[in-house]
Amino acid sequence: MDARAKAGWKVVAGGVLINLMLGVTYTWSVFAGPLADKFGWSQMQVQLAFSVMLAAFAFSMIPAGMLIDRRGPRVVALAGGLLLAAGFVATGLFATTPQLLYITYGLLAGAGVGIAYGTPISAGMKWFEKGKGLVSGIIVFGFGFGSLLLAPVAKELIVSQGVQQAFIVLGIVFAAVISLGAILLRNPPEYKPTAQAKGISAFGILKKREFWLLWLMFALSSAAGLMVIGNLATFAKLSFSTVHGMETGAAFSLAALAVGVLAVFNGLGRIFAGWLSDRIGRPRTMLLAFGVQAVAVASIMLAGSLSPWLLFGVMCVVGLCFGANFSLFPSATADYFGTSNSGVNYGLVFTAYGVGGIIGPQLMAMMLDASKAATGALTVDAYGTPFLIAGVMVAVAALASQQICKPNPS
Numbered sequence: 001m002d003a004r005a006k007a008g009w010k011v012v013a014g015g016v017l018i019n020l021m022l023g024v025t026y027t028w029s030v031f032a033g034p035l036a037d038k039f040g041w042s043q044m045q046v047q048l049a050f051s052v053m054l055a056a057f058a059f060s061m062i063p064a065g066m067l068i069d070r071r072g073p074r075v076v077a078l079a080g081g082l083l084l085a086a087g088f089v090a091t092g093l094f095a096t097t098p099q100l101l102y103i104t105y106g107l108l109a110g111a112g113v114g115i116a117y118g119t120p121i122s123a124g125m126k127w128f129e130k131g132k133g134l135v136s137g138i139i140v141f142g143f144g145f146g147s148l149l150l151a152p153v154a155k156e157l158i159v160s161q162g163v164q165q166a167f168i169v170l171g172i173v174f175a176a177v178i179s180l181g182a183i184l185l186r187n188p189p190e191y192k193p194t195a196q197a198k199g200i201s202a203f204g205i206l207k208k209r210e211f212w213l214l215w216l217m218f219a220l221s222s223a224a225g226l227m228v229i230g231n232l233a234t235f236a237k238l239s240f241s242t243v244h245g246m247e248t249g250a251a252f253s254l255a256a257l258a259v260g261v262l263a264v265f266n267g268l269g270r271i272f273a274g275w276l277s278d279r280i281g282r283p284r285t286m287l288l289a290f291g292v293q294a295v296a297v298a299s300i301m302l303a304g305s306l307s308p309w310l311l312f313g314v315m316c317v318v319g320l321c322f323g324a325n326f327s328l329f330p331s332a333t334a335d336y337f338g339t340s341n342s343g344v345n346y347g348l349v350f351t352a353y354g355v356g357g358i359i360g361p362q363l364m365a366m367m368l369d370a371s372k373a374a375t376g377a378l379t380v381d382a383y384g385t386p387f388l389i390a391g392v393m394v395a396v397a398a399l400a401s402q403q404i405c406k407p408n409p410s
Helices: 003-039 043-059 062-072 073-094 098-126 132-161 163-185 209-241 250-280 282-298 300-306 307-337 341-375 379-403
Strands: none
Touching: 003 043, 003 073, 003 098, 003 132, 003 163, 003 307, 043 062, 043 098, 043 341, 062 073, 062 098, 062 341, 073 098, 073 163, 098 132, 098 307, 098 341, 132 163, 132 250, 163 282, 209 250, 209 282, 209 300, 209 307, 209 341, 209 379, 250 282, 250 307, 282 300, 282 307, 282 379, 300 307, 300 379, 307 341, 341 379
């Protein structure tokens, strides 16, 4: 391995380390229940904090991208990590009302995740002329796998020290580990922040048809994926207990295991889709990932009625396909718009995730609440229409993937 490759893979290693910590984003369900119990908050109040966090995550990537392209990745990643840490510590110390929770966890921690998230992706792809899909997939694998790593840690901290102290301890850990990862980040020596030869100028992509197709696909797939993944644990528990007659404890344990395995496949999907897209192209890989996800999501109800293990398998497929988004879209952004402004360009594309993260879960919650109000209880059947709508969303994304032209060779 030559010196350039060694330096490039060090950047990738730093990115994985950072993203392992940022994966705390998908552990919110671990904190939601204890917070609601401790302060007497409703589930709607608690879940709104997660929506605020996702929105702050997505939209903070735009200013962060501008800083990445001007100041370099190390400083920006460090700033994001410290802001995430500050948000968690402030949540533990001060968030005694929902409004304060929205500020500390939602805005501060969410912005910290967004600022740090795009930094290693932007830096990593600058080191590799080929294999950008695989590189971005490996970097963001940490984000998907991080939730599996951090969820049990957070749970043990909450049980042993309380939910507020758990936020403080994790905040300190995030500051230390992300700072270590940030040290490994740097742009290649030939990269000049002002260079425009290989990239469309910042915000110039808004005039491009390819941008809006990528944005639409990402929004649809994110909305569908988040509305399904965020509710699969509850659906699986209901299905295992009411359809298949499992005891409540066994149903809960199996549902929790399925969610953990889903997180692993979420991470693996990022690497696999990145590798595959380097070989057959981004549009073909998008068609495959979205098409398979559409079928899987639409068949969740059938799988749940037939066998717990078949539902288990479908959940893994959903995780695999959803994870594909996070290597396909950054590498596609680099394909179509170059790498010289990759930070802000991918930040603009990533706003689709923020919009999808609000629309999908809120649509799901509204439909489930309406069904519960009509029947008096939340049942397995209440999930049928929302899952079907999610399947249609991803099917539309699959069709849109075939409308995007091949990028011009650089």
